[in-house]
Amino acid sequence: MPEEPSTLRARRRVQTQRTIQAHATRLFRERGYDATTMNDVAEAAGVSPMTVYRHFPTKEDLVLSDQYGELIAERVAASPAGQPLVRRIGGALVAAAAALAGDDAAADRRFLLVRLQLMIATPALRARHLDNQYALQQAILGALEDGDADPDAAFEAQAAASACLAALHTAMVRWAEDDGRTDLPGLVGKALAAVFGDDVAGPAR
Amino acid sequence: MPEEPSTLRARRRVQTQRTIQAHATRLFRERGYDATTMNDVAEAAGVSPMTVYRHFPTKEDLVLSDQYGELIAERVAASPAGQPLVRRIGGALVAAAAALAGDDAAADRRFLLVRLQLMIATPALRARHLDNQYALQQAILGALEDGDADPDAAFEAQAAASACLAALHTAMVRWAEDDGRTDLPGLVGKALAAVFGDDVAGPAR
DNA sequence: CTCCCGTCTGTTAGTGACTACCTGATTGGT
DNA sequence: ACCAATCAGGTAGTCACTAACAGACGGGAG
Numbered sequence: 001m002p003e004e005p006s007t008l009r010a011r012r013r014v015q016t017q018r019t020i021q022a023h024a025t026r027l028f029r030e031r032g033y034d035a036t037t038m039n040d041v042a043e044a045a046g047v048s049p050m051t052v053y054r055h056f057p058t059k060e061d062l063v064l065s066d067q068y069g070e071l072i073a074e075r076v077a078a079s080p081a082g083q084p085l086v087r088r089i090g091g092a093l094v095a096a097a098a099a100l101a102g103d104d105a106a107a108d109r110r111f112l113l114v115r116l117q118l119m120i121a122t123p124a125l126r127a128r129h130l131d132n133q134y135a136l137q138q139a140i141l142g143a144l145e146d147g148d149a150d151p152d153a154a155f156e157a158q159a160a161a162s163a164c165l166a167a168l169h170t171a172m173v174r175w176a177e178d179d180g181r182t183d184l185p186g187l188v189g190k191a192l193a194a195v196f197g198d199d200v201a202g203p204a205r
Numbered sequence: 206m207p208e209e210p211s212t213l214r215a216r217r218r219v220q221t222q223r224t225i226q227a228h229a230t231r232l233f234r235e236r237g238y239d240a241t242t243m244n245d246v247a248e249a250a251g252v253s254p255m256t257v258y259r260h261f262p263t264k265e266d267l268v269l270s271d272q273y274g275e276l277i278a279e280r281v282a283a284s285p286a287g288q289p290l291v292r293r294i295g296g297a298l299v300a301a302a303a304a305l306a307g308d309d310a311a312a313d314r315r316f317l318l319v320r321l322q323l324m325i326a327t328p329a330l331r332a333r334h335l336d337n338q339y340a341l342q343q344a345i346l347g348a349l350e351d352g353d354a355d356p357d358a359a360f361e362a363q364a365a366a367s368a369c370l371a372a373l374h375t376a377m378v379r380w381a382e383d384d385g386r387t388d389l390p391g392l393v394g395k396a397l398a399a400v401f402g403d404d405v406a407g408p409a410r
Numbered sequence: 411c412t413c414c415c416g417t418c419t420g421t422t423a424g425t426g427a428c429t430a431c432c433t434g435a436t437t438g439g440t
Numbered sequence: 441a442c443c444a445a446t447c448a449g450g451t452a453g454t455c456a457c458t459a460a461c462a463g464a465c466g467g468g469a470g
Binding site: 411412413414415416417418419420421422423424425426427428429430431432433434435436437438439440 | 441442443444445446447448449450451452453454455456457458459460461462463464465466467468469470
Binding site: 123126127128130131133134155156158159160162163165166167169170171173174187190191192194195196 | 331375396400
């Protein structure tokens with residue numbers, strides 16, 4: 001829940017961003033991503049093409065968003081250091097998914113669903129989305145704060161984190177294919193269980 | 206080891222492809238990927254820009270290649286159907302890596318190394334490489350030939366395959382960061398073991 | 411209230427990846 | 441030797457994206 005800054009300028013800024021993104025996703029769904037030009041988006045949003053580029057540096061950024069990466073990294077950092085890595089990371093992923101499950105997050109959930117479906121269907125978006133997941137993986141590893149210089153442990157942490165995010169991705173794809181009807185935290189837990197065994201998500205705390 | 210077709214035309218075609226790709230990777234390493242234009246590549250290879258586009262539809266294709274995907278899918282399909290999925294897929298990945306370990310594959314190995322390092326360092330290439338891995342994941346799932354319509358089993362297979370490929374990716378990144386000094390099949394096995402436990406790569410057969 | 415600074419927006423002119431379409435040249439089989 | 445298919449090159453265009461400049465507006469200082 002990002003609190004809206006009270007200054008008029010910042011509010012208008014957020015407003016135009018939302019307007020542009022809303023028109024963009026609508027046009028992408030109606031005509032297809034590749035068939036929609038940045039000029040189309042600008043015209044539909046009632047701004048100049050340059051304004052679109054100022055708020056979204058690339059066309060792909062109109063669909064992608066990393067708003068949950070920070071949240072996940074924080075939860076990983078806050079998890080108890082004694083637990084196995086896959087549980088620390090997996091728990092954070094399930095918790096982040098659960099944050100989307102409430103009724104008050106319905107709008108965010110629907111918007112994420114539309115964007116996910118675009119990402120899956122459009123090769124360029126899919127590729128950049130996967131790269132974002134990779135960046136999230138690095139952020140998670142940074143949040144673990146493993147200052148130890150053991151390269152073997154670092155390698156295993158990389159492998160564990162990448163597998164956790166692969167499970168998350170599998171769950172999100174399935175969720176999008178189901179049009180969001182299935183419970184997302186449950187899907188994430190099931191994917192993690194399918195990879196690591198049923199004991200990972202485990203009983204809470 | 207693709208046998209070269211004996212017709213003169215096909216041989217020259219392969220030759221120009223190799224020339225273009227070699228000059229491209231060299232320029233990309235020397236000046237950077239983004240700082241090298243397609244015209245630069247064409248000029249260095251002694252052909253017209255149009256010819257470059259005929260052989261490599263996008264700039265990224267000058268670096269990427271899916272030559273091992275088919276091999277991996279075949280090995281998965283040939284693996285015994287009774288074994289657990291992660292062993293079937295993981296075994297195929299280790300075997301594919303082992304095919305690169307021989308002395309006769311040294312040139313292929315070095316070339317793959319250079320391209321991998323470019324992929325890791327260049328965001329656009331990294332994204333498309335990850336998308337290729339995702340395509341490979343779908344190919345592997347197709348090779349499993351699980352005709353059963355159980356959606357739960359399909360979901361678990363997706364999760365398992367994605368985690369296997371995440372481990373492969375982790376191993377390849379590490380291998381590239383080590384400048385290819387480490388044994389690639391060993392790294393793949395270690396990454397799989399870190400994700401699934403030490404019993405997966407397990408004793409041969 | 412006014413002035414000034416920083417931010418937001420728009421315009422223009424570019425670069426570079428990529429496509430569509432057409433024109434010759436070369437090769438492989440008849 | 442001929443014909444058809446394939447391959448190289450040229451031209452002109454679209455589109456994503458950038459750089460540089462100029463005007464408009466909100467927000468704080470006096």
